[in-house]
Amino acid sequence: MSRRTKNNSHEPDATGSELVPVKFSRLTRRGILLGLSAAQLVTVGIAIATIITALYAGGGMWLAYTAPIWATAVLLTWVPVAGRPVIEWVPVAGWWGYRTTIGQLLYRRRIVNPRPAGTLALPGDQARLREYEDPTTGAGMIHDPHQNTLTVVCEITHPAFVLLDPAEQERRVTAWGRVLATVCRSGRIATLQILERTLPDSGTGLAEWWTTHGHPEDTSWAATTYAELIDRAGPAGERHATTLSLSLDMRNATRQIRTAGGGIRGAAAVLRQEMNTLTAALRSADLTPSGWLTPGQIAVILRSAYDPAIAATLERHGQIGHDLATAGPVAVNETWSRIRTDSAHHAVLWISEWPRSMVYPGFLSPILLSSGIQRSFSLICTPMRSDQAARDIRKKKVEHISDQAQRAKIGQIEDASQTAEYHDVLQQEADLTAGHGILRYTGLITVTATTIEDLDAHVAALEQAAIQANCETRLLAGQQAQAFTAAALPLCRQV
Structure with missing residues (x-):
């Protein structure tokens, strides 16, 4: 997209x-014209051309025969999916399919042959x-x-x-x-x-605070326990x-x-x-x-x-x-x-x-x-x-x-x-x-x-x-x- x-x-x-x-x-x-994007204009053009050709070629019968073409074009132009017309999803889906085919959705680090330096x-x-x-x-x-x-x-x-x-x-x-x-x-x-x-x-802030405000010479039980608790503190x-x-x-x-x-x-x-x-x-x-x-x-x-x-x-x-x-x-x-x-x-x-x-x-x-x-x-x-x-x-x-x-x-x-x-x-x-x-x-x-x-x-x-x-x-x-x-x-x- x-x-x-x-x-x-x-x-x-x-x-x-x-x-x-x-x-x-x-x-x-x-969009380019009347709020329609380039892709929408293409599908609208296909629908109009198909309908006109069918009417000139055989009237109502040919219009029914070509209905799958112009109806699909109309749906692609105006039916929204997740807030976007279907035609705008075509490039996204096409690129996704291509990447799926050539295996670009998976990445594994090369261990034996690392990337060049730099x-x-x-x-x-x-x-x-x-x-x-x-x-x-x-x-x-x-x-x-x-x-x-x-x-x-x-x-x-x-x-x-x-x-x-x-x-x-x-x-x-x-x-x-x-x-x-x-x-x-x-x-x-x-x-x-x-x-x-x-x-x-990670507890680094606590450790820095204790280094600044603590008293290393204090060997009391409370101070020792507090220092050990801060030293062992993990993500909290x-x-x-x-x-x-x-x-x-x-x-x-x-x-x-x-x-x-x-x-x-x-x-x-x-x-x-x-x-x-x-x-x-x-x-x-x-x-x-x-x-x-x-x-x-x-x-x-x-x-x-x-x-x-x-x-x-x-x-x-x-x-x-x-x-x-x-x-x-x-x-x-x-x-x-x-x-x-x-x-x-x-x-x-x-x-x-x-x-x-x-x-x-x-x-x-x-x-x-x-x-x-x-x-x-x-x-x-x-x-x-x-x-x-x-x-x-x-x-x-x-x-x-x-x-x-x-x-x-x-x-x-x-x-x-x-x-x-x-x-x-x-x-x-x-x-x-x-x-x-x-x-x-x-x-x-x-x-x-x-x-x-x-x-x-x-x-x-x-x-x-x-x-x-x-x-x-x-x-x-x-x-x-x-x-x-x-x-x-x-x-x-x-x-």
């Missing part, structure tokens, strides 16, 4: 004493990724030679947003808007990914970890890369400039970047995503699992609606509709603060250049006006949703004219569980949490493996 996203212009408000509600643009559902041991399209360690910062950079991108990951710490007073929340929202505006103005950023994960608590809860991934578009930065020396070293030098700019913007927004992750730290995140059972062990023991060459899964089995990796089952949900009404910035709290569910929430932001955004907005305006004229000719009434989409386009044009950036958002949620029964229960619970957040979610059927890499890994991958 092609990636469908929300277009939303970011317009930071002046800092005020009250929290200001915001509104997302609607997900456009317009590559990531990941399944599917991610096998082409290459690792590069920046000699200046020590950061691990992931190079995609096909997409011409170079990605770096940073861990972010921040206070609990929901516990702040409204004035402080509004100030932080405005500051975060400036961070996104910085990304939009760069022109060299391909993708910005915010990944928020729930992880089992869950914690939240947030990473921010920045992907450099090497095509748009060709001139700067050539000036910096060319090749991967030149790209790393250009990416360092973007890293410094983003770090300064994050600190001005009262977010604390914990440093750009090394290849070993990225390896731990990848290993924990595919093998959640080992996550606590990797955190407690310093250097175990700090090798990108072995950080991938040992086995992956993909089915139509879920994916099975080393020690867990996963399902990926797509946020197909953001809130249509005015909501406050903390509207995602029911999803992000859901307890007892291991999940990853990934927000993929794709900045659009000003000239590209202007062309896209002009194209949408022309399409809306043309569709409105066609509906008026055939006597079709324009509904409220079409009017709202047109007003969103006008608002985006006004924001772009005022100097704001245009971001394209994609929200993905990965649900993880040890059994299929628990997975189904957790997916149902998160779907209800999304309803409380005024969002609509859809299970990404037929593409779970690709969606998992985009939703659970901080590599700025696309679906």
Whole structure:
């Protein structure tokens, strides 16, 4: 399935004493003509051509003979399945059948013949990724030679947003808007990914607290017992970890890369400039970047995503699992609606509709603060250049006006949703004219569980949490493996 996203212009408000509600643009559902997509127009054309040919050839009898053809075309065009016309499922099912035939739904790690040095041991399209360690910062950079991108990951710490007073929340929202505006103005950023994960608590925080506040010289029974209890403490809860991934578009930065020396070293030098700019913007927004992750730290995140059972062990023991060459899964089995990796089952949900009404910035709290569910929430932001955004907005305006004229000719009434989409386009044009950036958002949620029964229960619970957040979610059927890499890994991958 092609990636469908929300277009939303970011317009930071002046800092005020009250929290200001915001509104997302609607997900456009317009087609090429009268709301029909290209595939629907093809099937409609087949149905009309068949009916006309039958009427000219033999009248009503031939119309009955050709009924299976034009009736099937009509069903493919207008009958919905899981919210989409049947014809739009044909490419998904066809690609799924092809992958099933050639055995791409199963992945097994090659033990005797490992992958070449410098590559990531990941399944599917991610096998082409290459690792590069920046000699200046020590950061691990992931190079995609096909997409011409170079990605770096940073861990972010921040206070609990929901516990702040409204004035402080509004100030932080405005500051975060400036961070996104910085990304939009760069022109060299391909993708910005915010990944928020729930992880089992390994007890490391307790151990660090005891090291800081405890008294090693105290040999009393209580102190000894307390130290042993903390030392043996295993996962007793869950914690939240947030990473921010920045992907450099090497095509748009060709001139700067050539000036910096060319090749991967030149790209790393250009990416360092973007890293410094983003770090300064994050600190001005009262977010604390914990440093750009090394290849070993990225390896731990990848290993924990595919093998959640080992996550606590990797955190407690310093250097175990700090090798990108072995950080991938040992086995992956993909089915139509879920994916099975080393020690867990996963399902990926797509946020197909953001809130249509005015909501406050903390509207995602029911999803992000859901307890007892291991999940990853990934927000993929794709900045659009000003000239590209202007062309896209002009194209949408022309399409809306043309569709409105066609509906008026055939006597079709324009509904409220079409009017709202047109007003969103006008608002985006006004924001772009005022100097704001245009971001394209994609929200993905990965649900993880040890059994299929628990997975189904957790997916149902998160779907209800999304309803409380005024969002609509859809299970990404037929593409779970690709969606998992985009939703659970901080590599700025696309679906």
